[in-house]
Amino acid sequence: MEIFGIPSPAFFGQLLLGLINGSFYAILSLGLAIIFGLLNIINFAHGAQYMVGAFVAWMGFTWLGIGYWWALILSPLVVGAVAVLIERTMLKQLYKLDHLYGLLLTFGLALMAEGVFKNYFGVSGESYEVPELLQGGINLGFMYLPIYRAWVVVAAMAVCFSAWYAIERTSLGATLRAATQRPDLVQALGINVPVLLTATYAVGAGLAAFAGVLAAPIMQVNPVMGSNLIIVVFAVVVIGGMGSILGSIVTGLGLGVVEGLTKVFYPEASAVVIFVVMVLVLLVKPAGLFGKQA
Amino acid sequence: MKLKPIAQAVALSLVLATAAQAQVSDGVVKIGVLTDLSGTYSDLAGNGTLIATKMAIDDFTAAEKPTFKIEMVSADHQNKGDISSNKAREWIERDKVDVVTELVTSSTALAVQKIGKEKNRIVIINGAGSTAITNEACNDVTVHYTYDTYAVANGTAKAVTKAGGKKWFFLTADYAFGHALEKDASDVVKSSGGEVVGGVRHPFPTSDFSSFLLKAQSSGAQIIGLANAGGDTINSIKQAAEFGITGKQQLAGLLMFITDIHSLGLKTTQGMYLTEGFYWDLNDETRAWSKRFFAQHKRMPTMVQAGQYSSTMHYLKAVKAANTDDTAKVMAQMKKMPINDFFAKNGTIREDGRMVHDMYLMQVKTPAESKTPWDYYKVKAVIPAAEAFQPLSASRCPLIKK
Numbered sequence: 001m002e003i004f005g006i007p008s009p010a011f012f013g014q015l016l017l018g019l020i021n022g023s024f025y026a027i028l029s030l031g032l033a034i035i036f037g038l039l040n041i042i043n044f045a046h047g048a049q050y051m052v053g054a055f056v057a058w059m060g061f062t063w064l065g066i067g068y069w070w071a072l073i074l075s076p077l078v079v080g081a082v083a084v085l086i087e088r089t090m091l092k093q094l095y096k097l098d099h100l101y102g103l104l105l106t107f108g109l110a111l112m113a114e115g116v117f118k119n120y121f122g123v124s125g126e127s128y129e130v131p132e133l134l135q136g137g138i139n140l141g142f143m144y145l146p147i148y149r150a151w152v153v154v155a156a157m158a159v160c161f162s163a164w165y166a167i168e169r170t171s172l173g174a175t176l177r178a179a180t181q182r183p184d185l186v187q188a189l190g191i192n193v194p195v196l197l198t199a200t201y202a203v204g205a206g207l208a209a210f211a212g213v214l215a216a217p218i219m220q221v222n223p224v225m226g227s228n229l230i231i232v233v234f235a236v237v238v239i240g241g242m243g244s245i246l247g248s249i250v251t252g253l254g255l256g257v258v259e260g261l262t263k264v265f266y267p268e269a270s271a272v273v274i275f276v277v278m279v280l281v282l283l284v285k286p287a288g289l290f291g292k293q294a
Numbered sequence: 295m296k297l298k299p300i301a302q303a304v305a306l307s308l309v310l311a312t313a314a315q316a317q318v319s320d321g322v323v324k325i326g327v328l329t330d331l332s333g334t335y336s337d338l339a340g341n342g343t344l345i346a347t348k349m350a351i352d353d354f355t356a357a358e359k360p361t362f363k364i365e366m367v368s369a370d371h372q373n374k375g376d377i378s379s380n381k382a383r384e385w386i387e388r389d390k391v392d393v394v395t396e397l398v399t400s401s402t403a404l405a406v407q408k409i410g411k412e413k414n415r416i417v418i419i420n421g422a423g424s425t426a427i428t429n430e431a432c433n434d435v436t437v438h439y440t441y442d443t444y445a446v447a448n449g450t451a452k453a454v455t456k457a458g459g460k461k462w463f464f465l466t467a468d469y470a471f472g473h474a475l476e477k478d479a480s481d482v483v484k485s486s487g488g489e490v491v492g493g494v495r496h497p498f499p500t501s502d503f504s505s506f507l508l509k510a511q512s513s514g515a516q517i518i519g520l521a522n523a524g525g526d527t528i529n530s531i532k533q534a535a536e537f538g539i540t541g542k543q544q545l546a547g548l549l550m551f552i553t554d555i556h557s558l559g560l561k562t563t564q565g566m567y568l569t570e571g572f573y574w575d576l577n578d579e580t581r582a583w584s585k586r587f588f589a590q591h592k593r594m595p596t597m598v599q600a601g602q603y604s605s606t607m608h609y610l611k612a613v614k615a616a617n618t619d620d621t622a623k624v625m626a627q628m629k630k631m632p633i634n635d636f637f638a639k640n641g642t643i644r645e646d647g648r649m650v651h652d653m654y655l656m657q658v659k660t661p662a663e664s665k666t667p668w669d670y671y672k673v674k675a676v677i678p679a680a681e682a683f684q685p686l687s688a689s690r691c692p693l694i695k696k
Contacts (some may be wrong), residue, residue: 010512017504122337124528124557130536137538143508146536218536219501220528220557224334228501263505268468270505271497 009142014260020149022256023156024211028229029236029248030160031207034167037243038180038200041091041102046208046233047226048110053079053209054216054225055117058128068131068217072155075213076206083205087198095197110227117223125222152214159210160249163203167245176200235278241291251289317618318362319390325351325606326391328378328406329421330398331370334499334524338551339398339421342599344368345590347395350606360614367391371402378402382409392619393418393609396602400424400471410435414621418609420601423523423549424474425684428648432691435621437628439649440601441571443471444684446653447479447548449569449677453655454517454546455486463515464493465506465530467522472498475548476521483519491515498522503530507537520547528554535562551596555658555670564660571653572597572637573671579636594668604637605649641679646691653682 028050035043056075060066066074086109094101130148137146167173176196179186183193212226219225236255240247255274262273269276281289329343330336344366351364367389371378378397385391386409394410397403398421410417411433419427420440427438455462462483466472472495480490492513494506507530510518518539520527527547534545547554550568574584574594583603587595612627613619633641633649641651656671664670686694 007512010508013508013512014505017508020504021502118332118336122553122557123334124337124525124553126557127532127559127562129561137536144511144538146538148536149504218533220525220532222525224525225501228499260505264509267494267496267506271500 010264011261013143014264015257016143016145017149018257018260019253020153020256021260022253023153023160024215024229024252025233025236025256026160026249026252027156027207027211027214028233029240029252030163030245031204031211032233032237033240033243033245033248034163034207035201035204036237037245038176039091039102039197040095040099040180041106041201042099043201043204044103044107044230045086045110045113046106046204047228047230048113049079049083049205049208049226050212050215050229051117051223051226052082052113053212054128054221055121055212055223056209057213057216058126058221061128062126068213071213071216072210076209079209079212080202080206083202084198087201091201092194092197110230114223114227121223123223125220125225128216128221130217148217152218155214156211159207163207164245164249232274235274239274239278239281239288241288244288244290244292247288247290317620318613319392319619321361322363322365322390323610323613323619324385324389324391324393325364325366325609326382326385326389326394327366327368327396327602328371328381328394328402329368329396330373331368333373335373335398335421337553337557337593338524338596339396339598339602342587342591342593342595343396343398343420343602346587346595346599346603347606349586349590350603350610354607354610358611358614360610362613362619364610371397371399373399373402375401375405379405379409382406383413386413386415392416392613395606395609396420396598397422398598400426403427404431407431407433407436416609416621416625418605420605421598424471425478426474428644428646429684429690432646432689432693434647434693435625436647437605437625437643437649438647439605440597441569441653442648442683443475443549444478445571445677445682446569447475448482449653449655449682450546450548450567451479451482451519452486453675454544454567455483455488459517459544459546460488461515462488462490462517462519463510463513464490464519464521465503465510466493466495467498467526468495469498471523472521476519479519479521479548496522496526499524499526501525501529503533504537506530507534507539511537511539511543516543518543518545520545521549523549524554528558531558531566532562551598552594552668552670553596556593556668560659560661560664560670563658566658567674568656568658569653569677570597570656570671571651572600573654573656573673574600575669575671576654576673583636600637604633604635607635608633644686646686646689646694648683650679650683652679653677 053075056078057071060071134148134151137144179193187193236252240251262270327347329339369381382394393416395418397419400422403419403422407417417436419438423443425442425444464476466476494509496506547568555563612624616623616627629643638651643649655675657674
């Protein structure tokens, strides 16, 4: 059987791979959407936080013998702690200013982080092993699915869903959303808004670090891994609608699939297909697929 | 007048003294190292090539006691052709640089080669691999020293095909360098009795290769030839292991450096074939030099870094032997003298600018075979200079009269 001129096993294989890549896009754009939606900061340091997350896992393992499962928890905590520092000392000065200031500040921070890691570790990167429990793969008939990749989808989806649930369906989430609309009112109700904002930024950064740990066994842990990805992830956020939690998850997955299929039909275009989609979407719906029309 | 003879003597000695020196313009030989100090190729070339150049200058000064001074300047070309040609022009016009060298990334090398011709200055290329440098783009001021895509593809593809890997699939970086490497390798595969069953061109750079690997997996090829470099090669190898591409299918890295192996680790790379122009653990001479290099760089040298030392030393010796820094004379001297050092034995620079020397076919050791850090390769074969590089008869260089 053939689908669009390619054998169906290859087609389904690519579909699945697209979904796997899409879950990376989803989890990263989710972090960005949360930070933008609640803090109004375009967090250009997201890629760097993802990279640092992967490096923290690598350092933990190589220097201290801390394994993968602990890294999944510890690395987001470490990066989150740094994020608290960044938010307290720098970002909070910028909330009242134009978006651009936040963008420039976080972009600068990202460049610095990348430079420091490059200087110390070089550009070829370091190897991180797939944890023993998840080694090997399953033959699905149409493709060989590494167990680790299947795990990535499960873990990423679980995290995305929890984050969405916490923000859209819990009272904490409701408070958070209220605090971004009318911080003065929420403050008057006795809720400490600045702490809420700090925590939000830390969680967003922690999500990036979590994705970094997930990526470490698949890709080389490399100082430029974040900057390679961040532009694509921004495109995902824009297509989904800036600040929309659900939008970023759904478009993340969807664009992963689109990109995966492009790799079969016309591989040369796979690097740009997401931007083509972005242009088309913005022409039709300037606020993005799930964005609220301003 | 008693003073007159003294004055004459002084004047005469001054003339003699300057005559001895005048050959090297302002008594200084200036070497400009233009390399990637921050990007994708900064591990395999980069800062290590600056260290290698300094070592060559120091060793030459200590051994040969030259009458001229030697200075080095360096810059980061960021792998961009326009930045490298601007820098080279500035160095030559304003700073009186006598030789521009290193030049990893073919686009920067090809750009500077042109400036060299225009301004009549020597250009020595170590990091870049494109065979165009000594073919279509060749000129009489350029030396291509360490390796080229023909040599590395030829070594690896021939060995793998002869060992039974007849059906090839190419994973190619979609730009000039990847295309050249793929073409050179497929020619060798076909002429060695193999066939090319397919290929895919991936955007440069790419971090996820799973889709392309899946395609390669379903192609039925025995060998997946990697016509890419640096981070792309590293990620394709890492992910191939993840997708269980071992056993029935094998990978052949057409251009790999020891820093790539170091970064990936032996567990992932064991058993791979690759072609190198240099390996630190070949003999006592290479070990001695490499240990000195390691003391400064904390990493063993790649062939590019070792070639940078060797070519700088050769250039300086030629300047001394010719007693001038005049481009044509130094170039003639460089082509006349054979190269005999830890890097190359009886290496010669051909008419087209290609430095020909023995290459080595390597196989990556298993983790059990590796005894010490950086103990990575088994030498499977020495590819003699005459076979390693594209023969002059096949050259497309306009300097070669047929």
